[in-house]
Amino acid sequence: GAVVSQHPSWVICKSGTSVKIECRSLDFQATTMFWYRQFPKQSLMLMATSNEGSKATYEQGVEKDKFLINHASLTLSTLTVTSAHPEDSSFYICSCATGSTDTQYFGPGTRLTVL
Amino acid sequence: SQQGEEDPQALSIQEGENATMNCSYKTSINNLQWYRQNSGRGLVHLILIRSNEREKHSGRLRVTLDTSKKSSSLLITASRAADTASYFCATDASGGGSNYKLTFGKGTLLTVNP
Numbered sequence: 001g002a003v004v005s006q007h008p009s010w011v012i013c014k015s016g017t018s019v020k021i022e023c024r025s026l027d028f029q030a031t032t033m034f035w036y037r038q039f040p041k042q043s044l045m046l047m048a049t050s051n052e053g054s055k056a057t058y059e060q061g062v063e064k065d066k067f068l069i070n071h072a073s074l075t076l077s078t079l080t081v082t083s084a085h086p087e088d089s090s091f092y093i094c095s096c097a098t099g100s101t102d103t104q105y106f107g108p109g110t111r112l113t114v115l
Numbered sequence: 116s117q118q119g120e121e122d123p124q125a126l127s128i129q130e131g132e133n134a135t136m137n138c139s140y141k142t143s144i145n146n147l148q149w150y151r152q153n154s155g156r157g158l159v160h161l162i163l164i165r166s167n168e169r170e171k172h173s174g175r176l177r178v179t180l181d182t183s184k185k186s187s188s189l190l191i192t193a194s195r196a197a198d199t200a201s202y203f204c205a206t207d208a209s210g211g212g213s214n215y216k217l218t219f220g221k222g223t224l225l226t227v228n229p
Contacts, residue, residue: 004157034216043203044158044219093157102146102207102215106158 006107020080021110023094029074030096038091084114127226134191136223138204145207152201194227
């Protein structure tokens with residue numbers, strides 16, 4: 001149980017384009033979803049927290065207009081990197097949590113490369 | 116300064132040996148969790164220890180928590196080559212509820228040589 005998927009697993013795009021990453025909880029309902037970014041050989045940095053049907057809460061320094069988060073249902077959240085630039089190249093990981101537990105279940109991550 | 120810092124940053128051992136990784140943090144916490152990440156992959160939850168617990172076991176894993184020293188350790192016994200991965204501690208210092216969030220340390224890269 002507690003399987004989280006992400007799509008795509010990797011994406012290469014040109015500078016200036018927008019990229020959408022999906023995060024799905026496959027066998028449970030996630031009241032809260034988190035989006036993290038991880039640069040090579042570094043730790044995970046929380047970007048934003050989203051609750052289903054609410055606006056996302058962004059961490060300090062994360063541009064909400066650049067990283068659009070939509071949490072439309074209890075099983076799906078999307079992260080759109082708008083007007084991507086090479087410095088946005090990173091590993092993006094989502095996690096899901098239910099309201100009854102304080103364990104987060106992580107997706108496999110999406111490798112974004114912006115040329 | 117960063118909440119949840121592991122040491123050592125890298126650890127290389129032989130198969131069969133035990134591996135110990137430490138994590139220190141700075142603020143009061145509700146719980147501390149350990150995660151494992153294989154290269155280029157997502158995180159796998161290993162174990163959660165609450166602030167009122169001192170020790171927890173799960174298979175070959177043993178986690179301790181010392182809230183007075185704000186530190187935790189993860190012990191992997193009888194290591195295997197398949198244990199090679201990065202290990203992160205993460206602390207939950209939020210007020211709880213559905214909006215809790217985790218702060219991750221920098222991780223320890225464990226290499227188990229066959």
